[in-house]
Amino acid sequence: MNNNFGKHFNITFYGGSHTESLGVIICGVPQGLQLSEADFEADLARRRSGAKGTTPRREGDVPHIVSGVEGGITTGGKLEIVFYNENTRSGDYDRLRKHPRPSHADLTARHKYGEAFDLRGGGIFSGRMTLLFVAAGVVAKKIMGRATFSSRIVEIGGCRDAAQFESVVSAAHQSGDSVGGVIECTVTGAGRDLGEPFFDSVESIASHLLFAVPAVKGVEFGSGFEGIRLRGSERNDRIINSDGTTATNHEGGINGGITNGNPIVVRVAVKPTPSIALPQQTYNFDSQTVEDLIIGGRHDACIVLRASVVIEAVMAIALAELKLSL
Secondary structure, eight states: OOEEOSSEEEEEEEEESSSEEEEEEEEEEETBBOOGGGGGGHHHHHHSSSSSSSSSSSOOOOOOESSEEEEEESSSOOOOEEEOOOOOOGGGGGGGTTSSSTTHHHHHHHHOTTSSOGGGGGGGGGGGGGHHHHHHHHHHHEEEEEETTEEEEEEEETTTOGGGHHHHHHHHTTOOOOOOOEEEEEEEEEOOOOOOOOGHHHHHHHEEEETSSSEEEEEEEETTTHHSSSOOHHSSSSSTTTTBBBBBBBTTTETTTTBBBOOOOEEEOOOOOOSSOOOOOETTTTTEEEEEEEEOOOOOTTTHHHHHHHHHHHHHHHHHHTTTTT
C-alpha cells in the first residue's frame, strides 16, 4: 500500500480514522522555517466539524510535532506531526464488513486487502485522513512564502446561490440524505516557471493530489469545461504587459504545464457523502442477497462545508513540490 507522495516535498501518511493516532511524515522541508504547533490552528479549525450539516464527531485535532523542529525552527530533517483520535465509536462499523455501503470503499477494500482490513470509521479511506493533508499544507504554505491561498464554495446540491446553501444542506440532513458540491481555490503570488511540460505539469501534479482526497470526483483548471463552449477568439487570454499579465484568465494561470504568473484557479467536484441515514439496497455477504442497509454512525450531510481548506492544502503541497524542484 502506497501512502507516500513527492520527490522533493515528500509526505507519508500513517494511521486511520479509528486508530490510536494518525500522522504525517514530511521529508524535504528546508532548514530555517519558523514552525510551531500554534501555526496549525487556523487551518485545522476550518476543517473541524460543528457547523450545521457536519458530523457530530468532534475531535480536538491537536498537532504534536515529534521531530524536525528545534526551538520553533525547522531543522531540515524529517518532520513528523501526529494527532490522537479521542472520539471513536468503532462498533458502528462491525457489520459493514459483510454488508458494504454503496459508493463507499468497503467493498474494494475487502476485495483488495481481505476481510480483516481495518474499516473502522472508514479506515484509511475516511475523510478523517484529510486532517493530514491540512497539516502538511500548513508547512507547504510556509515554503510558498508570500503566495496566498483562498477558496470558496461555488455550488452545493446543484444550487449556485450562496444564500441558499444552508437551506439546501439542512433539507438534505433532515431527510437523512446528503449533497455534494464544487469548491474553487485560487492561488495568487505563486510566481512564474513552476512546473514542466507533460508529466510534471502543474495540472498533472495538482490533479494527482486532488484526486487523492476522499470524495473528489472532478477537477478543472481555469474556465475548464465551460471554456470549451467558447470559440478560441473568446477564450484566448490576451497578454497585456511584459510580465505576462493577461486580460482574462481562462487558462487558470498555467500554460504548457507551467505557471505564467497569473492567479492559479482550480475547481474541484466533491460527491455527496455516501454514508446516509436512509435505507439503501446493497449486497449482504452473509445472506448472499441484496437487502436494506441502515448505516447509522456519525456522518456529514455535506462534506463540502469542511473541504475548502483541504483543497487549499493540497494545492500548497503540489506547488511546494514543484518549487523545491527548481
